Amino acid sequence: MRVRAAGGVAGVAAAAVALAVAELVTVATGSETGPLVAVGGVVVDNSPEPATEFAISTFGVHDKTALLVGIVVVLAGAAALLGAAATRRLWIGLAGLGGFAAVGVVSALTRHDATAAAVVPTLVGAAAAGGTFVVLQRRLIMETPEGHADDTPTEVHDQPSSGSSRRGFLGTAAGVLGGAAVVGFGGRWVATQRDLSAARAAVALPGPVDPAPAVPVGADLRLPDLDSYLTGNDDFYRIDTALVVPRVRPDTWELRIHGRVRHPYTIDFADLLSRPMVERYVTLACVSNQVGGGLIGNARWLGVPVAELLAAAEPEPGADQVVSRAVDGWTCGTPTAVLTDGRDALLAVGMNGQPLPLEHGFPVRMVVPGLYGYVSACKWITEIELTSFDDYDAYWVPRGWAQQAPIKTQSRIDTPRRRVPAGPVMVAGVAWAQHRGIDRVEVRVDGGPWQEAELAETVSADTWRQWSWRWEATQPGEHELAVRATDATGQVQPSEPRPPAPDGATGWHTVRVVVED
Ligand SMILES: Nc1nc2c(c(=O)[nH]1)N[C@H]1C(S)=C(S)[C@@H](COP(=O)(O)O)O[C@H]1N2
Ligand SMILES: [Mo]
Numbered sequence: 001m002r003v004r005a006a007g008g009v010a011g012v013a014a015a016a017v018a019l020a021v022a023e024l025v026t027v028a029t030g031s032e033t034g035p036l037v038a039v040g041g042v043v044v045d046n047s048p049e050p051a052t053e054f055a056i057s058t059f060g061v062h063d064k065t066a067l068l069v070g071i072v073v074v075l076a077g078a079a080a081l082l083g084a085a086a087t088r089r090l091w092i093g094l095a096g097l098g099g100f101a102a103v104g105v106v107s108a109l110t111r112h113d114a115t116a117a118a119v120v121p122t123l124v125g126a127a128a129a130g131g132t133f134v135v136l137q138r139r140l141i142m143e144t145p146e147g148h149a150d151d152t153p154t155e156v157h158d159q160p161s162s163g164s165s166r167r168g169f170l171g172t173a174a175g176v177l178g179g180a181a182v183v184g185f186g187g188r189w190v191a192t193q194r195d196l197s198a199a200r201a202a203v204a205l206p207g208p209v210d211p212a213p214a215v216p217v218g219a220d221l222r223l224p225d226l227d228s229y230l231t232g233n234d235d236f237y238r239i240d241t242a243l244v245v246p247r248v249r250p251d252t253w254e255l256r257i258h259g260r261v262r263h264p265y266t267i268d269f270a271d272l273l274s275r276p277m278v279e280r281y282v283t284l285a286c287v288s289n290q291v292g293g294g295l296i297g298n299a300r301w302l303g304v305p306v307a308e309l310l311a312a313a314e315p316e317p318g319a320d321q322v323v324s325r326a327v328d329g330w331t332c333g334t335p336t337a338v339l340t341d342g343r344d345a346l347l348a349v350g351m352n353g354q355p356l357p358l359e360h361g362f363p364v365r366m367v368v369p370g371l372y373g374y375v376s377a378c379k380w381i382t383e384i385e386l387t388s389f390d391d392y393d394a395y396w397v398p399r400g401w402a403q404q405a406p407i408k409t410q411s412r413i414d415t416p417r418r419r420v421p422a423g424p425v426m427v428a429g430v431a432w433a434q435h436r437g438i439d440r441v442e443v444r445v446d447g448g449p450w451q452e453a454e455l456a457e458t459v460s461a462d463t464w465r466q467w468s469w470r471w472e473a474t475q476p477g478e479h480e481l482a483v484r485a486t487d488a489t490g491q492v493q494p495s496e497p498r499p500p501a502p503d504g505a506t507g508w509h510t511v512r513v514v515v516e517d
Contacts, residue, residue, distance in 0.1 A: 011083015
């Protein structure tokens with residue numbers, strides 16, 4: 001084994017110790033944001049929009065895991081290089097360590113709501129890493145027959161060290177790595193033991209005074225590959241900037257309604273649950289959804305009308321924007337006019353008959369029919385501030401997304417997507433224009449005339465709608481199917497293909513299908 005390589009191993013082991021110890025200290029101090037998550041958060045907040053979209057389109061709902069794994073890989077690579085360099089110049093290793101500690105400290109301090117205590121996990125982790133590295137370095141030097149690493153010539157280093165010293169050093173390094181893994185995962189385990197599943201299971205949702213209408217039998221065509229009318233909680237898409245799902249305890253949850261209002265007030269979870277609850281089906285959609293994409297889902301939400309909560313605060317004239325803020329600092333801005341125009345905007349506590357799942361905003365989130373999620377659907381909400389669009393830009397606005405973003409009329413072909421036997425084929429999908437409603441869906445084959453599809457029933461204009469069209473697929477070979485919808489205001493879905501940024505993709509969904517002989 002070469003000394004340089006051994007130095008690299010020592011560097012990686014030291015980095016592992018840093019992360020593990022920092023994680024443990026984070027958990028022990030009751031915090032959620034260790035240096036890894038803090039650095040990840042800085043990356044997320046500062047990623048240019050195309051990078052975020054790339055991450056979502058490449059890794060989908062695993063984009064966050066991919067980011068954290070990426071950071072760990074970069075850190076391990078840098079630690080290996082620094083460790084190798086440090087076999088010749090110890091200060092290089094220590095300076096590198098100092099550099100990483102600085103990145104961790106600055107990241108932790110710039111997170112939302114950070115206090116001075118946020119630097120503690122990084123500093124303790126860095127100290128442990130420094131100690132580990134020096135100890136391993138000593139071992140390496142002691143057990144390398146050639147002796148000291150700092151001023152011996154390179155040729156000596158490149159000679160293999162003896163078998164016994166290899167085992168001694170590697171044994172220590174393996175022990176350190178194993179110990180770090182145990183400590184790190186142990187820390188995570190302690191954290192999950194503290195998780196909120198029990199508190200969530202203990203939430204007794206009140207019944208609605210104003211229940212959701214029954215779903216007509218004809219709302220769901222139940223065709224294979226066609227998204228069901230109702231999306232289950234486990235199948236519901238998840239989009240947010242949170243690297244770890246925020247853990248908000250219902251017994252300490254509070255919502256502050258303030259800003260440009262005459263009567264600012266704070267409400268807790270028990271207060272919220274004691275208010276009359278409304279239940280509605282609402283289809284949420286993400287602005288990042290590509291034409292034909294799946295960042296959309298339909299659920300039954302239970303909650304308190306936002307308009308009532310706002311009215312109690314008495315917004316001042318001119319306060320045209322309601323900024324919702326989550327516990328992790330994420331914000332969205334919704335037009336006050338939309339929240340008070342009579343639509344079923346809810347401060348929701350229930351999703352499909354259950355308390356909100358943790359990743360969908362437990363204990364409380366906002367749901368607004370007709371607006372993309374990034375301007376309305378604040379999860380883990382803890383603050384509502386009345387302000388104006390002139391005075392405040394919410395999270396995604398300085399990152400290139402529109403201040404206002406009503407959902408655009410869209411339609412999607414769910415089936416068929418590939419090959420079909422020749423003969424009659426059920427072409428089917430979903431169409432949505434939340435709060436306006438879908439009036440018509442048309443399909444065409446190979447650019448031919450538009451054919452009217454049959455619309456399935458729906459609960460209201462606030463949800464998507466399934467459609468189907470029977471295609472006599474007699475001509476073998478490849479065909480192109482296209483779909484377009486018309487909303488209830490008579491507007492036909494525009495054909496011009498446009499990307500999601502800045503306010504939602506447009507264009508007709510087309511699929512290529514092969515009709516077999
Ligand atoms: N706290 C918080 N709430 C958030 C977000 C976020 O990043 N943080 N993302 C929004 C976006 S962009 C969308 S599309 C919806 C998605 O809600 P879901 O994950 O429950 O489907 O949540 C919204 N609420
Ligand atoms: Mo979104």
